[in-house]
Amino acid sequence: MNIILLGAQGSGKGTLAKRIKADFGLVPISTGDLFRQSIANGQPLGLEAKKYMDRGELVPLDLTLKILTERIKLGDCAKGVILDGFPRSIEQAEALKKVLKIDSVICLELSKEQCMERMLARRICPKCGATYSTLLGDGDTCTKCGVSLVRRDDDNPDAIKTRLEVYEKMTTPLINFYSDRLLKVSADVSPEEVYKPVKDFLSKLGGKK
Ligand code: AMP
Numbered sequence: 001m002n003i004i005l006l007g008a009q010g011s012g013k014g015t016l017a018k019r020i021k022a023d024f025g026l027v028p029i030s031t032g033d034l035f036r037q038s039i040a041n042g043q044p045l046g047l048e049a050k051k052y053m054d055r056g057e058l059v060p061l062d063l064t065l066k067i068l069t070e071r072i073k074l075g076d077c078a079k080g081v082i083l084d085g086f087p088r089s090i091e092q093a094e095a096l097k098k099v100l101k102i103d104s105v106i107c108l109e110l111s112k113e114q115c116m117e118r119m120l121a122r123r124i125c126p127k128c129g130a131t132y133s134t135l136l137g138d139g140d141t142c143t144k145c146g147v148s149l150v151r152r153d154d155d156n157p158d159a160i161k162t163r164l165e166v167y168e169k170m171t172t173p174l175i176n177f178y179s180d181r182l183l184k185v186s187a188d189v190s191p192e193e194v195y196k197p198v199k200d201f202l203s204k205l206g207g208k209k
Contacts, residue, residue, distance in 0.1 A: 001205065002100050006109030006174055008167045009160070010118035011187040012194060013084045014131060016108065019195045020082055024202055027077050029192060030084040033129060034067045035059065037040055054153050056162030058088055058170065089170040093177050094195065099122070104205060105178040108199055110186040112164055119160050123149035139209040 003026065005013040017028035035053060038046025045067060049059040058064075068086055071077075081100070083208055087093040096102065110118075121135040125142035140149050141152035154163065175182065183201045187194055 001081070001200070002177070003080070003202070004083045004105045005085075005108065005176075006105060006171065007187060008110060008112070008115045008171075009163050010115035010122070011108040011110040012118075012191065013108060015191050016106070016194060016198065017082045017084050019191070020198065020202065023199060024080075024083045026080040028082045028084055029068070029077075029086070031064055031068055031086040032084075034071055036129060044098045049184050050153075054159065055157035056154055056166065058166060061095060064092065065099075067191055069099055078114055087171075087174060088167075090173055090177060093174055102178070102181070104181045104183065104201070106201070107175055107182060107184045108194065109184055110187040112168075114188065115164060116128060116160055119155050120157075122151055122152065122155055127167065133203075 001024070003020070003169050005017060007013050014028070014030065017030070020026055022029055029207065031066045032053075035046055035049045040046070045063055047064055049067075053060045065088065068083075072081060080103075083102075088130050118133065118135065121133045123134065123138065123140070124130065125132075125145055125147060126149075127145040127147050130142055130144060132142075138149075141147060142149060154160070175184075183198065185194055185197055
């Protein structure tokens with residue numbers, strides 16, 4: 001089973017993906033994380049992508065498809081994947097049709113103001129990429145690596161504004177594109193409450209481990 005998580009930045013797609021992975025054995029793939037790993041490894045693809053990421057713009061389709069398809073080819077994806085942050089436009093969704101059959105799409109709904117607030121509060125571990133939030137009272141070091149947390153380069157007010165505008169303009173049309181297999185969930189509740197309808201929905205689709 002392959003699923004897509006839609007939802008603006010800060011709506012909690014990464015947290016939801018972890019829960020789905022634990023219950024259904026699907027592998028979360030975040031194109032944003034793949035780009036950040038590629039940057040951290042000093043790879044040319046990542047360094048090219050960074051120019052767009054730092055401005056909050058979409059990375060061109062050829063680079064994005066390349067990094068995604070290379071990841072999907074790895075053996076751990078056989079049972080299915082959870083795409084987080086891909087597709088982000090109709091163009092990407094059309095390209096995805098040739099790569100993967102998508103069974104369902106879950107859209108997390110959160111107001112722009114709350115997305116903005118959550119992104120400004122987000123901190124990440126520069127070593128392992130784990131995400132923390134000052135809104136949740138998290139400290140300033142990674143509990144796994146012990147290193148100081150940092151802000152993501154693109155979690156600054158200008159880039160956040162652009163990213164939310166890009167989401168609205170380019171990504172929200174996907175809600176109609178996938179209307180035949182879509183579950184909409186309010187993200188303005190606790191992670192447990194977000195997950196409950198998702199778990200019921202996926203269990204009915206027959207994806208339970
Ligand atoms: P994210 O971690 O999902 O917020 O993504 C961070 C940044 O990576 C985005 O603002 C884009 O610059 C880039 N990115 C991630 N996924 C995609 C995608 N599907 N298409 C184009 N750019 C992407």
